[in-house]
Amino acid sequence: MSNKHIAESHEQASKEVQLDWEKHLRWLAPATAVILLAATLFMWTQGKSDSLRVEVMQAYTLASTAEELQVLAEAYPGEPEAPLALLQAGAMFYNEGEFEKAKAQYELFQTNYSQHILSDNAQWGIWMSEEALDNLDSALEGFRSVEPGEILFPQALLGQARILEKQQQNEAALELYATLQADFPQSSWAEQARVFSERLQLAE
DSSP states (O other): OOHHHHHHHHHHHHHHHHHHHHHHHTTHHHHHHHHHHHHHHHHHHTTOOHHHHHHHHHHHHHOOSHHHHHHHHHHOTTSTHHHHHHHHHHHHHHHTTOHHHHHHHHHHHHHHOTTSTTHHHHHHHHHHHHHHTTOHHHHHHHHHTSOTTSTTHHHHHHHHHHHHHHTTOHHHHHHHHHHHHHHOTTSHHHHHHHHHHHHHHHHO
């Protein structure tokens, strides 16, 4: 493959990573709403200060930047909004191309809230950030750690193939693209795998 084709392939792969991440984040908004509602009801039954809940919820609602979300998470670490703020801050930093900062937010989430229901999303954010930072071996190891049967397994196969393609291990990448299409034909990831596979074969 020529240097020009390699560069174009890497540029396209970067766009694909962004699309992959955006698709992964779509369900977080409703999940966040459910978590906050449940937490608020629980704290109300436990007699926790209504004024504090209003204060934190208002701060969370008004936060519009990653930095503001960071401040909220630091100021109210015991409130249900704190881990959600870290996840959102990480996503914002990632979308802004601040991958080191994004990774730091996800790692802080894992340090402080490792048992949280959204812990897997933070771990995924770490791997995506590693890939974006060209720490490809680390990201590949992460994607490979997802077990068959887990909800993120098809997406992890796509991540593995994408990285192998970046590493110019084209045969291995094509094999994973084929596996994804064969084993998960109804998933949205299978269609992506088909497109990526066809593009890679044309570039060779």
